Amino acid sequence: MRVGVIGVGCSKFGVRECTLQELAFEAVMEALKDADLSQEEIDLSVVGCVGTRSYELMPAVVVNEYCGFSGKGPLRVEAACATGSAAIYSAFSSIKVGIAEIAIAIGVEKMTEVDTATSAAIGGRAGNYLWEHHFYGTTFPAYYAMHATAHMAKFGTTEKQMALVAVKAHRNAAKNPKAHFQKEISVEEVLGSRVIAHPLKLYDCSPISDGASAAILASEKAVKERGLDAIWIEGVGFSSDTSNMTMRESFVGLRATRLAAEMAYRGAKISEPLKSFDFATVHDCFTIAEIMAYEDLGFCRKGKGGEFVEKGESDFGGKMPVNTFGGLKAKGHPLAATGIAMVYEIVKQLREEAGKLQVDLKHYRALSHNVGGTGHFAWVFIFGR
Amino acid sequence: MRVGVIGVGCSKFGVRECTLQELAFEAVMEALKDADLSQEEIDLSVVGCVGTRSYELMPAVVVNEYCGFSGKGPLRVEAACATGSAAIYSAFSSIKVGIAEIAIAIGVEKMTEVDTATSAAIGGRAGNYLWEHHFYGTTFPAYYAMHATAHMAKFGTTEKQMALVAVKAHRNAAKNPKAHFQKEISVEEVLGSRVIAHPLKLYDCSPISDGASAAILASEKAVKERGLDAIWIEGVGFSSDTSNMTMRESFVGLRATRLAAEMAYRGAKISEPLKSFDFATVHDCFTIAEIMAYEDLGFCRKGKGGEFVEKGESDFGGKMPVNTFGGLKAKGHPLAATGIAMVYEIVKQLREEAGKLQVDLKHYRALSHNVGGTGHFAWVFIFGR
Numbered sequence: 001m002r003v004g005v006i007g008v009g010c011s012k013f014g015v016r017e018c019t020l021q022e023l024a025f026e027a028v029m030e031a032l033k034d035a036d037l038s039q040e041e042i043d044l045s046v047v048g049c050v051g052t053r054s055y056e057l058m059p060a061v062v063v064n065e066y067c068g069f070s071g072k073g074p075l076r077v078e079a080a081c082a083t084g085s086a087a088i089y090s091a092f093s094s095i096k097v098g099i100a101e102i103a104i105a106i107g108v109e110k111m112t113e114v115d116t117a118t119s120a121a122i123g124g125r126a127g128n129y130l131w132e133h134h135f136y137g138t139t140f141p142a143y144y145a146m147h148a149t150a151h152m153a154k155f156g157t158t159e160k161q162m163a164l165v166a167v168k169a170h171r172n173a174a175k176n177p178k179a180h181f182q183k184e185i186s187v188e189e190v191l192g193s194r195v196i197a198h199p200l201k202l203y204d205c206s207p208i209s210d211g212a213s214a215a216i217l218a219s220e221k222a223v224k225e226r227g228l229d230a231i232w233i234e235g236v237g238f239s240s241d242t243s244n245m246t247m248r249e250s251f252v253g254l255r256a257t258r259l260a261a262e263m264a265y266r267g268a269k270i271s272e273p274l275k276s277f278d279f280a281t282v283h284d285c286f287t288i289a290e291i292m293a294y295e296d297l298g299f300c301r302k303g304k305g306g307e308f309v310e311k312g313e314s315d316f317g318g319k320m321p322v323n324t325f326g327g328l329k330a331k332g333h334p335l336a337a338t339g340i341a342m343v344y345e346i347v348k349q350l351r352e353e354a355g356k357l358q359v360d361l362k363h364y365r366a367l368s369h370n371v372g373g374t375g376h377f378a379w380v381f382i383f384g385r
Numbered sequence: 386m387r388v389g390v391i392g393v394g395c396s397k398f399g400v401r402e403c404t405l406q407e408l409a410f411e412a413v414m415e416a417l418k419d420a421d422l423s424q425e426e427i428d429l430s431v432v433g434c435v436g437t438r439s440y441e442l443m444p445a446v447v448v449n450e451y452c453g454f455s456g457k458g459p460l461r462v463e464a465a466c467a468t469g470s471a472a473i474y475s476a477f478s479s480i481k482v483g484i485a486e487i488a489i490a491i492g493v494e495k496m497t498e499v500d501t502a503t504s505a506a507i508g509g510r511a512g513n514y515l516w517e518h519h520f521y522g523t524t525f526p527a528y529y530a531m532h533a534t535a536h537m538a539k540f541g542t543t544e545k546q547m548a549l550v551a552v553k554a555h556r557n558a559a560k561n562p563k564a565h566f567q568k569e570i571s572v573e574e575v576l577g578s579r580v581i582a583h584p585l586k587l588y589d590c591s592p593i594s595d596g597a598s599a600a601i602l603a604s605e606k607a608v609k610e611r612g613l614d615a616i617w618i619e620g621v622g623f624s625s626d627t628s629n630m631t632m633r634e635s636f637v638g639l640r641a642t643r644l645a646a647e648m649a650y651r652g653a654k655i656s657e658p659l660k661s662f663d664f665a666t667v668h669d670c671f672t673i674a675e676i677m678a679y680e681d682l683g684f685c686r687k688g689k690g691g692e693f694v695e696k697g698e699s700d701f702g703g704k705m706p707v708n709t710f711g712g713l714k715a716k717g718h719p720l721a722a723t724g725i726a727m728v729y730e731i732v733k734q735l736r737e738e739a740g741k742l743q744v745d746l747k748h749y750r751a752l753s754h755n756v757g758g759t760g761h762f763a764w765v766f767i768f769g770r
Contacts, residue, residue, distance in 0.1 A: 050442075050443075051442070052442045052443070057435075057436070057437045058435075058437070058463070058465055058758070060463070060464070061465070061628045061758065061761050062628065064625065065627060065628050065629065069625075070625060070626060070627040070628065071624065071625055071626060071627075071641075071644075072625060073625045074464055074467075074471065074474075074623035074624065074625050074762050074763075074764065075462050075463065075464040075471040075474070075475075075623075075762070076462065076463045076464065077460050077461065077462050077463075077475075078443070078445070078460065078461045078462075078463065079445070079459055079460040079461065080443055080446070082459075086459065086460040089459075089460070090460075090462075090475065090478075093475075093478040093479060093481075093482045093484070094478060096478075096481075096482045097478045097481045097482060099478070099621065236484065238459035238460075239456065239459065240449065240454075240455060240456055240457060240458045240459050241455060241456060242450060242455040242456075243446045243447065243450050243455065244450065256456075259456075373443070373446065376446050377459050377460070378459075379459065
């Protein structure tokens with residue numbers, strides 16, 4: 001019995017003057033309207049929220065209350081920046097088990113409530129607490145900077161190649177009214193922006209954005225009974241990895257991504273990603289993360305990610321358009337909202353409702369790739385129409 | 386395809402001088418030994434942790450790392466004080482879907498890291514934030530005090546009847562080496578203890594305990610292949626309710642409990658609870674909560690819960706022995722650990738490994754009932770051997 005996505009919603013990402021629950025409401029209402037459903041028709045609500053930059057420590061309670069799901073939301077899930085995917089999984093598996101016919105996954109994050117210094121003191125802990133974070137002060141940009149320098153040293157990846165990821169992201173986001181940033185930038189601007197953690201500069205980093213997203217999933221039975229047009233979940237993959245960076249086998253990629261992709265590809269019987277997907281959404285929290293994702297997901301060989309973006313292969317018309325809505329880098333990265341915002345993008349594209357950002361469809365199949373921490377968690381979903 | 390529990394572990398509950406991950410380790414190692422498995426044989430680890438009284442805001446990362454599941458733990462779940470049950474559900478549904486054959490649910494809470502005042506300022510938010518919590522100062526004892534006064538006014542329930550719940554809990558806990566409190570108390574001591582929120586006194590309230598618990602679940606296939614003795618999950622029920630107490634239909638019970646029980650009973654085809662279960666574990670965060678649970682779970686008519694405990698019906702030899710290991714009230718209530726500690730108790734009893742606390746078995750079937758907040762979340766599981 002298949003499970004499909006029948007409705008999606010996404011709030012405007014950015015610095016938002018509203019509460020956590022109001023943000024969620026914006027996405028939920030769009031998703032309900034999209035699926036032509038009322039709250040009463042939803043059997044289960046799964047709320048994804050990390051919450052390290054918000055004062056709301058039991059977010060499912062207030063979000064469900066405000067969105068009209070107070071009788072339908074028995075749990076919250078969290079997997080750092082991959083929380084949205086964990087929420088999709090929880091809704092998916094509840095339907096698959098037969099416990100729900102229609103379920104909503106909500107991802108919401110109020111990121112501008114707690115300041116960065118306070119948040120870093122706690123949020124940085126997804127790394128190895130004692131040694132890396134407290135003793136050496138490694139925060140997320142520093143972790144990804146280690147990946148970037150390793151990739152540069154081993155494969156000759158350049159700062160310009162990384163900059164091209166940011167330029168592409170901003171160019172796409174400029175056409176996406178829901179994106180945090182809607183201004184194009186040049187390679188020179190990226191290279192000239194201030195250094196955050198060498199070699200990553202300001203424009204190599206995703207922003208601190210408030211945002212919410214929602215996806216309504218339904219059983220094949222419910223889809224058919226209602227005569228709906230669903231986007232089917234064809235593959236599910238997840239993995240996790242040590243949080244102790246000194247124990248990682250390598251810095252030039254994320255093992256969790258590789259293992260999650262293998263699991264999803266196995267389930268969906270995908271052997272050649274480039275010949276199977278029309279486009280992909282990947283976790284580009286930093287520009288180097290997108291380059292590593294091309295490789296770890298099998299879009300190009302390990303070490304060739306820099307070339308892949310330089311040749312335009314991840315742009316419209318390339319071998320695998322990636323992050324057509326602007327990615328985490330320019331659309332924004334409200335932690336728990338990110339994984340479900342990827343599903344929003346995939347559904348819009350596969351339905352050919354992406355307007356100026358529409359990709360050409362041939363396989364009617366796409367992939368989402370969502371990472372938590374620095375590869376502590378990884379989730380991959382495959383969607384098909 | 387059924388799912389069964391094949392191994393359980395539980396740390397000593399109490400004020401523990403160790404970290405969150407060390408606590409979890411204690412429970413995990415016992416569960417692995419109980420199931421005769423190594424970490425490598427586990428496909429999935431689900432970590433339940435509320436975290437409002439701990440500094441570890443992404444607990445799954447550190448817990449999985451320390452317990453040897455760094456490659457196996459793609460998510461954390463939370464449902465306030467019902468978090469442990471949500472973790473059981475997540476492991477259960479992952480096996481049921483076929484994504485895992487063997488999964489571990491870990492519930493862990495470090496409660497003595499953040500002081501009560503700080504925690505109340507944030508943790509109390511599972512109530513309606515603006516009106517109840519900030520304006521009127523309602524904390525958890527105050528919420529349950531409202532339930533108690535309503536129950537007394539409507540049904541004549543007495544403070545002595547509530548005290549009897551505490552006396553029973555302490556009597557059982559005194560024989561449980563893992564319990565936080567191991568000292569019997571008298572009705573007079575309960576009635577004479579200081580008032581926390583009238584009519585609830587100190588001994589009507591569960592303590593602030595550190596603790597962890599773990600349960601290993603397996604598919605029927607894995608159970609048979611290994612020739613194991615499993616305790617089967619025969620019913621699953623959940624519900625949630627408004628966090629705005631002014632919108633609740635009544636204060637003399639918890640609607641979420643009733644709905645969760647209905648769902649679980651329907652799934653397991655239970656029509657007469659008293660004739661179906663040998664014993665039950667219920668969510669006695671306050672003595673009045675246990676009395677309401679007798680009624681909401683169908684062990685007696687609404688309003689008769691006080692009488693039920695007074696006549697010894699919830700004690701050994703009664704119609705439905707409840708909380709034979711001491712309950713939240715005396716064994717302790719480390720939020721996320723509680724729901725899985727109930728499974729620990731059920732497995733030990735159904736295997737007839739409960740020693741001095743063993744109940745007589747006839748149906749070889751029992752129930753766990755776990756509440757989040759003041760009935761914001763409720764989970765009911767039915768287990769059978």
